[in-house]
Amino acid sequence: MYAFTYHRPATARQAAGLLAKKEDAKILAGGHTLLPTMKQRLASPSALIDLGACADLKGIVRKGRNVVIGAMTTHAEVAESAIVQEAIPGLAWLASHIGDPHVRHRGTIGGSVANNDPAADYPAALLALDATIVTNTRKLGAEEFFTGLYETALEEGEIITRISFPIVSKASYAKFRNPASRYALVGVFVAKRGSDVRVAVTGAGESGVFRWPEAEAALKARFAPKSLDGLKATAKGINGDMHADPEYRAHLIGVMAKEAVARATGK
Ligand SMILES: Cc1cc2nc3c(=O)[nH]c(=O)nc-3n(C[C@H](O)[C@H](O)[C@H](O)COP(=O)(O)OP(=O)(O)OC[C@H]3O[C@@H](n4cnc5c(N)ncnc54)[C@H](O)[C@@H]3O)c2cc1C
Structure with a gap:
């Protein structure tokens, strides 16, 4: 002790x-x-x-073209929220596939984002949706927030208070989960906002969550699963461990990206 x-x-x-x-x-x-x-x-x-x-850290509200989620909101609350289901159904789906019911009723979005586990689901959503992380002292874009494996731009004594997600026209997530832990072996979140498309990958990167520019370019031309035909993610910089080697994970990135676009477009 x-x-x-x-x-x-x-x-x-x-x-x-x-x-x-x-x-x-x-x-x-x-x-x-x-x-x-x-x-x-x-x-x-x-x-x-x-x-x-801290009641001021809980809850989900819609503010104009954004959904704002308090840091202490649990995964189950995000999954079951009528606001999230209506505005960003892909985010509700993601939350409903984190761990098991016990994890979803205790784990919080703020804790998950602050922890930045390389196999966690939320980082992919934050990066693809270009979310803003609000702390007790400042606001940070997802791109500058996630800095490496279990690393974020949070400073000593800084507390995440809420996360603001822009409402996009189409968004979805697909995940190949580790059957034991249910963390993502590979998870891909896709989001289309006007003519901009973002594809973010979790579970695979040696330095944590990352964007896949080649898929984004292909999907900007046409947002459809077919646009990803023949596109392969490189195995360079991809994680290898007892669960999956870099080549297998790289293959899964393409498969999950296609599945996410299919889900987002209903095709
Ligand atoms: C069996 C199991 C399966 C899981 N499966 C998945 C999965 O499939 N996908 C997935 O994404 N995750 C999964 N998780 C992780 C789960 O989602 C947890 O929510 C997550 O690990 C941390 O959230 P927490 O609220 O428990 O944070 P805590 O464990 O309480 O905190 C984690 C870290 O974040 C810091 N922190 C917490 N809140 C804040 C804040 N507001 N501001 C600043 N720092 C803060 C803490 O100091 C600590 O360093 C799993 C966990 C378990 C145990």
Whole structure:
């Protein structure tokens, strides 16, 4: 056993104040990543700041052409939200395919995004939809937010408060999941906004989530599964492990991209 103090502030502002005061403090959201890490002694914070009682970090609203999701909103709440299902159904589908019911009812969008696991689903949606990550001090675009494996642009003491997703004309996600963990072996999110198309890949990159420019160019010409015929992702820079080698993952990127476009277009 090692000792740590536990705090349960009522607002994000109080949480930020505690974080600034306590040395080596860590934010606790759903705890699905942080607590196992602590059990394995890979993290040993002196204090845990639990955001569970911060009502200002929860909830989903539509603001003009954006869907805004509080950081402490669970995956299950995103999956079941009528607002998300109506405005960005691909995002609701993604949330409904994270882990299992237990994970979806504890895990939060803020925790998942802050953790930036290379096999997590949300980073692909944020990058493809060009979402904005709002913290207690600033706003960051997804492109500048995800900086590497388990790395983000978050600074010491910074708290994600909400994530704003632009509503696009077409968007969807397809994932080949690891049958044991259900994380993405490869997941591809596609989004069409006006004439712009973005394709973001998770689960495969050695440095985490990335965009696939060749697929974006092909889909800009025509947003249809057929546009990806014959297009192959390179295995360079792609992850290899006991679950799948780089060539297999590269192949899956093409297959998942096609499936995502088919789902987005109803073809
Ligand atoms: C069995 C299992 C299966 C899973 N399968 C999937 C899957 O298929 N797909 C998938 O994407 N994920 C999956 N996950 C991960 C799950 O989605 C968790 O939600 C995610 O790991 C972290 O979210 P959390 O709320 O539990 O965060 P926590 O574990 O509480 O926190 C994670 C990290 O983020 C920091 N943090 C949390 N909230 C904030 C905030 N608002 N601002 C700044 N920093 C913050 C914490 O300090 C910590 O460092 C799985 C997890 C498990 C245990």
